[in-house]
Amino acid sequence: MTPDIAIHRARRSHLLETLGEGVLILATAPEARRNRDAHYPYRFDSHFYYLTAFPEPEAVLVLIAGKRPRQILFCREKNEEREIWDGFRYGPKAAKAAFGFDAAYPYDELDRRLPKLLENQVRLAYAFASVPAWDARIMAWINVVRGKARTGVTAPVNLSDAHALIDPLRLFKDAHEIELMQRAADLSAQAHRDTMRLCKPGMGEGELEAELMRVWRAGGCQAPAYTPIVAGGANACVLHYVANDQPLKAGDLVLIDAAGEYHGYAADITRTFPVNGHFSGAQKEVYAIVLAAQLAAIAAVRPGLDFNAPHAAALRVLTQGLVDLKLLTGEVDGLIEQGAYKPWYMHKTSHWIGLDVHDVGDYKAAGAWRELQPGMTLTVEPGLYLRPADNVPKALWNIGIRIEDDVLVTQAGCHVLTAAAPKSVAEIEAAMHP
Ligand SMILES: [Mn+2]
Numbered sequence: 336m337t338p339d340i341a342i343h344r345a346r347r348s349h350l351l352e353t354l355g356e357g358v359l360i361l362a363t364a365p366e367a368r369r370n371r372d373a374h375y376p377y378r379f380d381s382h383f384y385y386l387t388a389f390p391e392p393e394a395v396l397v398l399i400a401g402k403r404p405r406q407i408l409f410c411r412e413k414n415e416e417r418e419i420w421d422g423f424r425y426g427p428k429a430a431k432a433a434f435g436f437d438a439a440y441p442y443d444e445l446d447r448r449l450p451k452l453l454e455n456q457v458r459l460a461y462a463f464a465s466v467p468a469w470d471a472r473i474m475a476w477i478n479v480v481r482g483k484a485r486t487g488v489t490a491p492v493n494l495s496d497a498h499a500l501i502d503p504l505r506l507f508k509d510a511h512e513i514e515l516m517q518r519a520a521d522l523s524a525q526a527h528r529d530t531m532r533l534c535k536p537g538m539g540e541g542e543l544e545a546e547l548m549r550v551w552r553a554g555g556c557q558a559p560a561y562t563p564i565v566a567g568g569a570n571a572c573v574l575h576y577v578a579n580d581q582p583l584k585a586g587d588l589v590l591i592d593a594a595g596e597y598h599g600y601a602a603d604i605t606r607t608f609p610v611n612g613h614f615s616g617a618q619k620e621v622y623a624i625v626l627a628a629q630l631a632a633i634a635a636v637r638p639g640l641d642f643n644a645p646h647a648a649a650l651r652v653l654t655q656g657l658v659d660l661k662l663l664t665g666e667v668d669g670l671i672e673q674g675a676y677k678p679w680y681m682h683k684t685s686h687w688i689g690l691d692v693h694d695v696g697d698y699k700a701a702g703a704w705r706e707l708q709p710g711m712t713l714t715v716e717p718g719l720y721l722r723p724a725d726n727v728p729k730a731l732w733n734i735g736i737r738i739e740d741d742v743l744v745t746q747a748g749c750h751v752l753t754a755a756a757p758k759s760v761a762e763i764e765a766a767m768h769p
Pocket of ligand 1: 603686714739
């Protein structure tokens, strides 16, 4: 058994303890069609992968709690013909051994075997109200069991949401996950560095996107962690700009929000730099505000503070900065209370990150922001977006700046996973003039 198998088996055992009694059913993601018979690159379901590390589509995890706990996988059968076309598949026998299951069966036997496994179980956990087809299929299995009522068989009567049981586990990253996240972060930081070096006026946004992808794929990332944003000039003020098809102009900034995914784990990095390698005076002024806000927010990531602390720290610096830029007038406290910063900073500062770039886990507990604890991972990403408007001096028009890092909460405070991406004005200008 390789260490990875032990890790995922232990995660399933932990979940079985949480479940206590009954059965948990969890399917991986279906393949998605892009157009006609062409598919999107396959991406497994994050919850399923967290518990199994099994990468193939058409697979279901079944966990049975109780005195004799069982970990069962349903997956596609070996198929020589299909494997010639689509590549290797494990098949139940090899998957059972390679991924540490107690049993594995063909996916095609789900409808035959599942009702039997649900007999006389009180509790059923699955990801309900998530994929309608699974809701219908699992309800049909329950009805098969109910049909045997007169033989003395009972069907589950307590339903619970499997995601609600798994999310709290995924919120805290173990050493194995942190290792994978650090690798995703390192490759993504390198991609930002190499792209800064490559950037020249006259290039297209798409050329920078291609360079990011080159570094991720060469380093072993399987995919981008999300659709890359490469936004030159005014495009940087469009928060979810993804066309990435415009030319880059000398004198403009370019904002890149892009990162790779490594064995399922996301990084999420944003850097903003001058297309020609030199910040103008106005750009430098705004950049200094966003950077100070980001550093203040990172300083507010430590055990004992809550999830909102980095956002509050960033808002204070950004709002003071907007006063200094003469876009706002008044007392900072009052301006924050009124949300006066919102025309130029309209998003939050952080989100959880892990297998999903916007990872699972509650942000509040009993109405209060969650306390930060070691093992949690979050982004810190303040920005300022100065679109042309009457009260914005022309010198500041179309300056859109965001700076984003991924941060692990530690006992002592925090560790910035993405620290290798150039961030200060001096670091960026050095990276662009090697
Ligand atoms: Mn982000």
